[in-house]
């Protein structure tokens with residue numbers, strides 16, 4: 001599959017998208033968030049979720065939590081089948097643009113220190129590392145350190 005930007009659409013996640021978004025999350029990340037959490041994210045104003053559609057099919061999503069000018073990127077996932085074709089980059093840049101329009105001036109995130117691909121994506125979009133958190137993630141009972149990144153002046 002090659003990326004054709006004319007067939008890519010970024011949209012706010014709606015209630016009808018939850019099943020597919022939850023499926024993408026589960027297939028690519030495991031059962032970390034349940035349906036109730038996705039519904040809560042749509043209802044509560046401190047969350048923002050955007051989806052990316054490729055040829056009208058939901059192929060990834062990005063989620064933020066925050067208030068006022070400061071938001072945290074809590075998840076970005078592109079379905080395995082669609083990866084490494086620019087979708088993650090497009091989704092992240094459009095989400096940043098939308099948050100900026102809302103008055104956001106600081107975006108932070110934590111990423112597992114072994115997730116080199118995601119780190120490359122974030123750095124490409126101007127995020128800079130500002131710290132580490134020891135044992136931040138607990139994956140299969142294994143403590144994994146995270147790297148903290150921030151995006152300012154965008």
Ligand SMILES: CC(C)(COP(=O)(O)OP(=O)(O)OC[C@H]1O[C@@H](n2cnc3c(N)ncnc32)[C@H](O)[C@@H]1OP(=O)(O)O)[C@@H](O)C(=O)NCCC(=O)NCCS
Nearest residue numbers: 075076077078083084085086087088089090117118120121
């Ligand atoms: C991270 C993720 C969202 C990237 O999505 P994607 O659509 O594959 O990303 P893109 O094709 O837009 O690539 C963006 C950048 O990521 C990096 N990248 C993507 N795939 C890569 C690969 N296989 N190897 C090395 N770098 C890669 C590159 O820097 C790339 O930019 P470049 O093509 O200019 O070099 C995707 O890999 C994913 O869903 N991973 C699983 C979930 C996850 O770990 N999320 C982050 C933590 S919440």
